[in-house]
Amino acid sequence: MKKSPFLFCILSLLAGVPAAFANHNEEGGHDHSPLEEEMEHIGDAWKLVRRAIRDPEQFSAAAEQVAIMLEHAKKSLDLEPSLLAQQEGDAAKKEFLEGYRKGMKQTITLLEELHAALEEGDAEAAQKTVGKINDARKEGHKAYKPEDED
């Protein structure tokens, strides 16, 4: 069958669509920073973990989600919060970044503990650690995340 020039035009246009969206991840009206991207993965997995933690039969599924959180939390360690740019002077920037990394490292340790508790089927330890991770999330967000976001 002979291709019509019209069809060719449409196909060329469609082929260009993904390119137009490359390097662009817009949601809610602004581009997402690399750290926001990692945090979104952490947040999605966290929702599933909190649901699964109520049922010991779902502990291995929860452990898989915690492993995903760990992967993204480790990537987050090397990224910079967008508020870093607003810190004035080298000393303040250094302190801000070190504090952020310390908070992330503590969260990684807690996630490792949660992973172990889930694999051992220790519901009490898992619940306790979930509470500690939530506190670390709240503290981390209060200190390092822009206020207008959740």
Ligand code: HEM
């Ligand atoms: C389980 C723990 C955590 C969860 C579920 C979580 C989840 C999230 C979510 C959903 C966002 C919003 C992403 C978006 O705007 O699209 C976010 C942003 C952010 N989080 Fe977390 N987070 C956790 C722990 C932490 C910790 C411990 C810190 C710091 C020590 C932290 C620092 C930040 C920062 C700085 C942002 C804003 C990103 C930017 O500045 O570019 N988070 N987090």
